[in-house]
Amino acid sequence: MTKNRLEAFSDGVLAIVITIMVLELRRPEGHSWADLLQLWPVLLSYLISFVFVGIYWTNHHHLMHTVQRVSGGVLWANLHLLFWLSLLPFVTDWAGESHFAPVPMMVYAADALLCALAYSLLVRTIIRTDHNNHLLQDAIGSDLKGNLSLVGYVVALLTPLLGQVGVMVSGGCLILVALMWLIPDRRIERAIEGTGRP
Incomplete structure (x- = not known):
């Protein structure tokens, strides 16, 4: 099974997630800068979530460069990741509209944690699927x-x-983790360059 459909589907879902998040933004009630500034929690939560999705999209892109074989397990692990990412518009809207109240923030952080765990599961599933492909395992290392x-x-x-x-x-x-990942993670790129693969 090839990875092309998995990549195309994942790209489509992430594009829809971003589209839904931007459509959830509401214009200010008035027409002044003060009216716009009242929306700062909504705009901040959108910005953080947009960066969050962007980080997952770029890392997923790099991850797919290591994949040589896609199994049913990889497909389901990928869907598992997309499920948690698809909840981002909901948690983003709730956190922003509530002005970052404790419960919405906990739910947002829980979704972020579940996305990270799902991504980690996807990586481990890809590694288990193709025992002859050491590229990803070597690139990830201890995954500090x-x-x-x-x-x-x-x-x-x-x-x-x-x-x-x-x-x-x-x-x-949440912001620190996003900033940590904004610094490009070149582990997979370096591993691919070392093999001479495109």
């Missing part, structure tokens, strides 16, 4: 960046229990 992300998401999930200060810590953790 991925493990730090999981810790950040767990902290972001639990800290809103502490009230408003915890909500700020939660938001800070």
